[in-house]
Amino acid sequence: MGGLVVRPPTSSHACLFIVIALLVSSPQVSGMTEAESLLKFKSSLRNQEAIPNWDPSIPPCSRGNTSNWLGVMCINGNVWGLQLENMGLSGDIDIDALSRLPELKILSLMRNEFGGTLPELRRLPKLRGVYLSNNHFSGDIPDDAFSGMDSVRRLFLANNAFSGKIPSSLTKVPKLVELRLEGNQFEGKIPDFQQHELPHVDVANNLLEGPIPESLRNLNPASFLGNKGLCGPPLNACPNDKSAAEAAATTASNENPASHHKSSPSNTTIIVLAVLLALLILLLIIVFILVGRRKQEAKSEEPPTSAAQVVEETNVAPAPKPPRSTSTKKRSEPGKLEFVRDDKKTFDLQDLLTASAEVLESGNFESSYKVEIFAGQMLVVKRFRQMSKVGREDFHEHIRRMGKLRHPNVLALVAYYYRREEKLLVFDFVDNGHLASHLYGKHTQNCPGLDWPTRLKIIKGVARGLAYLYSELPSLTVPHGYLKSSNVLLNESYEPLLMDYALLPLINPEQAKQLMVAYKSPEYGQHNRLTKKSDVWSLGILILEVLTGKVPTDFLTVGNTGGNLVDWVKEIASDEDNVFDKEMGGAQDAQSEMRKLLKIGFSCCHEDIEVRCSMKEALEKIEEVKETDASSTQDFEEVDIAIN
Structure with missing residues (x-):
C-alpha cells in the first residue's frame, strides 16, 4: 500500500482488510450519491441515535482516506466499508441501498440486535469481508446464498441462531480463507470444501454429525468443539469405520471364491500359531512358579534375622533418583493437554472436545469458550492463533x-495444548464479567454502575497484579502487554483478575503490533521500541478510563499506533467540570482522593518516559489513595501533569 493510511475498525478481525488496495470508481450509482445511499440504509434501522453524525450536508468521505461519518471507512474518497459494531442496532438491513455503494468491500455489523433471516448478501458481489457475528439471525440459509460471491475472503456468522444445513455454495467461494459458523444450530454433515487452501474454519458448538471432510482434517480439534455427532480426524475415528472395512472385506471375499479358498490356509496357520504361543506362555508361567517356590523354601531354612537387622533394613532410604536436568526435560506429548496446576482434576483433550460449550468471544486473534468438564467445574478455553513466533x-x-x-x-x-498452527490455554471461569462490561454496559436501578470504592478497589488490585508480574517475569520488557479494561475480569466480590498477560513473547511480531496495547504507547509511536514503562503507560490509561468512564476506543483500535492518546489525555485534563464519571454516585466526600488517583493516572501515562513513574512508584502512590478524603478539599490545579 506504500503510504496509504486508513482509519481501522475496532475489531481485530475486520482490520485485516484495511490495507487492501482498491480501484477508484465513481461514488454515484443509478443517480443516487453515496451519502443518499447510506442515509437510505440508516432509515431502515432502529436505534438510529447510535449513529448521530451522518449529516447529509457533509460528504461521508473526503479526498483520500478521511471519513467524516461514524463507522464509515473510506478509500480514495469512496465508501469502502461499514463498521457499525456494538451499537444496539436492529431493524432491516437495506441491501438495495448498500448495493448502490460501488466500492463497498467490508460490511461489519457484529454485536448488534439484528434478527430474522440472513440478508441477501449475494446482491453485494464485491464484498470481501462479511462480519455478522453476535446478532440474532435465525432460520435456514438457502443453499445458493453465497453463489457468485467470488470476492469474499472472510465470512463471520458466529453466535447467531442459524439452523438447517451449512450451505453448499460456501464450498465454491474461491477466495474464502476464514469461515466462522460456531455458536449456531447447524445440523447434518459438514460439506466437502473445495477451496485449495482454507486455513481457518470454525463450526464449534452446533448440531453437526458424521465424518469430518478430508479437506478440513488438518484443522485444530477445537474447531469442532461441541458437536457430539462429529467424528473422524482430527477427532476420534467414526464408530462404523471398522465394521465398514470388515463388511467390505467380506463382500470382496464372497464375490471372489478363489480368493476365499486361497486365504483359508493362511487363517489356519494363524490359529495354529496362536495356540502354540498360548502354550508357550503357560509353560513359562509354570517355570516361574516352580523357581519361586524353590527360593522360598531355601529362604525359610536360613537363620532368623536379628531385630537390629530388621530396623536397619527398614530404615534404609531408597536410592535417590537422578536429578532431572532442565536441559533434558520430558518432552510434552503432542496432542495432549498439559496441566500446570495440581489442584484441578485432570481431563484429556477428548473430554474437552465433547463437553458442553458456550462461545464467549470470537475474534481473529483468539476465541473463548465456556466449558463444563465435570459437574460444577467451569473452565474457559482460549483458542489462540498468530502464535507461531517460537518453536515447540x-x-x-x-x-x-x-x-x-x-x-x-x-x-x-490451568492447562495448555500445543499445536503448531493454534494453541489452547485453559483457565478457571470467572462469572462476573470483565471491567469494560461493568463500565459501559446498560445500568439500571437494580444493576447500577460501579461506585468510587469499588473502582478504587479494582485499580489497586490491577496495580498489585501488574507489580507481581513485573517481579516474577523480570526478563520480559513488557510483562503484560495487553492491559485494557476488557482484559480485567471481576470475581463476585469485584476483586480484579488480570488475564491475557505475558503473551507478547509468543505472538507473531506483525500481529503483536496490531493487537497489543503496549504498542500504542508513545515510545513505540515515536521511537519504534517498547520499554519497562510501557505497561505502566497502559495502567495510566486504564486509571483514566475507570475514573472518567471514557473509553479511548479510537486510539486503542487494531492497527492504530496510539499517538493521538496524548490528545485524549489532554482533553480529559482540561475537562475540569465533567472529568469524573457521573455514575460514581455517593463520592462527594472523596473528591480529593479521586483527584489524587487521577493525578497518578496522568503520571503513569506521561508521554516522556523519563517523567513517567515506574511500576514500583505507581503501586506505592495508588496504595496511599483512600476511599474518603483525608482532608476537606484539594484544589484541582494539583492534578496538573505538565504534559505540554
Missing part, C-alpha cells in the same frame, strides 16, 4: 513459567 520447546518453557504464577489478582493458568 520455547513455547512449553514460557507457558510453564506462566503456569507457576500465583497471585490473587492474576488469573492462574
Whole structure:
C-alpha cells in the first residue's frame, strides 16, 4: 500500500482488510450519491441515535482516506466499508441501498440486535469481508446464498441462531480463507470444501454429525468443539469405520471364491500359531512358579534375622533418583493437554472436545469458550492463533513459567495444548464479567454502575497484579502487554483478575503490533521500541478510563499506533467540570482522593518516559489513595501533569 493510511475498525478481525488496495470508481450509482445511499440504509434501522453524525450536508468521505461519518471507512474518497459494531442496532438491513455503494468491500455489523433471516448478501458481489457475528439471525440459509460471491475472503456468522444445513455454495467461494459458523444450530454433515487452501474454519458448538471432510482434517480439534455427532480426524475415528472395512472385506471375499479358498490356509496357520504361543506362555508361567517356590523354601531354612537387622533394613532410604536436568526435560506429548496446576482434576483433550460449550468471544486473534468438564467445574478455553513466533520447546518453557504464577489478582493458568498452527490455554471461569462490561454496559436501578470504592478497589488490585508480574517475569520488557479494561475480569466480590498477560513473547511480531496495547504507547509511536514503562503507560490509561468512564476506543483500535492518546489525555485534563464519571454516585466526600488517583493516572501515562513513574512508584502512590478524603478539599490545579 506504500503510504496509504486508513482509519481501522475496532475489531481485530475486520482490520485485516484495511490495507487492501482498491480501484477508484465513481461514488454515484443509478443517480443516487453515496451519502443518499447510506442515509437510505440508516432509515431502515432502529436505534438510529447510535449513529448521530451522518449529516447529509457533509460528504461521508473526503479526498483520500478521511471519513467524516461514524463507522464509515473510506478509500480514495469512496465508501469502502461499514463498521457499525456494538451499537444496539436492529431493524432491516437495506441491501438495495448498500448495493448502490460501488466500492463497498467490508460490511461489519457484529454485536448488534439484528434478527430474522440472513440478508441477501449475494446482491453485494464485491464484498470481501462479511462480519455478522453476535446478532440474532435465525432460520435456514438457502443453499445458493453465497453463489457468485467470488470476492469474499472472510465470512463471520458466529453466535447467531442459524439452523438447517451449512450451505453448499460456501464450498465454491474461491477466495474464502476464514469461515466462522460456531455458536449456531447447524445440523447434518459438514460439506466437502473445495477451496485449495482454507486455513481457518470454525463450526464449534452446533448440531453437526458424521465424518469430518478430508479437506478440513488438518484443522485444530477445537474447531469442532461441541458437536457430539462429529467424528473422524482430527477427532476420534467414526464408530462404523471398522465394521465398514470388515463388511467390505467380506463382500470382496464372497464375490471372489478363489480368493476365499486361497486365504483359508493362511487363517489356519494363524490359529495354529496362536495356540502354540498360548502354550508357550503357560509353560513359562509354570517355570516361574516352580523357581519361586524353590527360593522360598531355601529362604525359610536360613537363620532368623536379628531385630537390629530388621530396623536397619527398614530404615534404609531408597536410592535417590537422578536429578532431572532442565536441559533434558520430558518432552510434552503432542496432542495432549498439559496441566500446570495440581489442584484441578485432570481431563484429556477428548473430554474437552465433547463437553458442553458456550462461545464467549470470537475474534481473529483468539476465541473463548465456556466449558463444563465435570459437574460444577467451569473452565474457559482460549483458542489462540498468530502464535507461531517460537518453536515447540520455547513455547512449553514460557507457558510453564506462566503456569507457576500465583497471585490473587492474576488469573492462574490451568492447562495448555500445543499445536503448531493454534494453541489452547485453559483457565478457571470467572462469572462476573470483565471491567469494560461493568463500565459501559446498560445500568439500571437494580444493576447500577460501579461506585468510587469499588473502582478504587479494582485499580489497586490491577496495580498489585501488574507489580507481581513485573517481579516474577523480570526478563520480559513488557510483562503484560495487553492491559485494557476488557482484559480485567471481576470475581463476585469485584476483586480484579488480570488475564491475557505475558503473551507478547509468543505472538507473531506483525500481529503483536496490531493487537497489543503496549504498542500504542508513545515510545513505540515515536521511537519504534517498547520499554519497562510501557505497561505502566497502559495502567495510566486504564486509571483514566475507570475514573472518567471514557473509553479511548479510537486510539486503542487494531492497527492504530496510539499517538493521538496524548490528545485524549489532554482533553480529559482540561475537562475540569465533567472529568469524573457521573455514575460514581455517593463520592462527594472523596473528591480529593479521586483527584489524587487521577493525578497518578496522568503520571503513569506521561508521554516522556523519563517523567513517567515506574511500576514500583505507581503501586506505592495508588496504595496511599483512600476511599474518603483525608482532608476537606484539594484544589484541582494539583492534578496538573505538565504534559505540554
